[in-house]
Amino acid sequence: MSEVLGRVLVVDDDEIIRQLIAVNLTLEGFQVETASDGQDCLDRVLDVMPDVITLDVMMPRLDGWMTATRLRGDEETSHIKVVLITARAQEDDKRRGLGIGVDAYLTKPFDPSELIQVVRDLALAAHSG
Template sequence: MAAERTVLVVDDTASIRLLIRTNLELEGFRVEEASDGVECLERVDEIAPDLITVDVVMPQLNGFDTVQALRARESTAYVPIVMVTTQAQATDIRRGRAAGADAYVVKPFDPDQLVDTIRSLLL
């Protein structure tokens, strides 16, 4: 099922990108990375991901604003988005959903939970 599915991982922490990449590649996903929201928006159309994971706390453009910008674009308006973040307050989760995120995974996360969440959104 995951064959040829591409996930764009957007996080300013290289070790988190590597952790997510490793777990997704082990499950057969192709993974691309962006180090912040600005890079995500610059590269998303060339990558054409099937799903995007986005951190909240990032320099230049935070995750909430990145998700809103992705939802405003015709090319990414319907691409599933999973917020993967340490921001775990109920207000953060509501804000993520309001911005357009399809799911919200709190760091530190169980890699199996993240993979299951991604798979469920790609069905």
């Protein structure tokens, strides 16, 4: 069995997209957990302690913006790498994400190989720093 590349928490309210991301990352060697929305993410993040969180923006209960803001505002989770994955491709949205302190921003539909590369790079950065 090869070494696990890192732990990823995949957060998306769309089960099909959540499973698509999870399967791609699992096949690549990541240990993957999933959450169905931002509140579910915050409820589970300390148990999972992922290296990287992929986070949809438009979700019920707690959207990706607020989830990322809360992750960054908590010293126990502020170090976790965050990738926003969203259909919102406007420059204002990207600036908002960078202003919150997310580490990467991918727009839907995304290229699975690009997602894998971004997550791999962030997981490596998480382990080296």
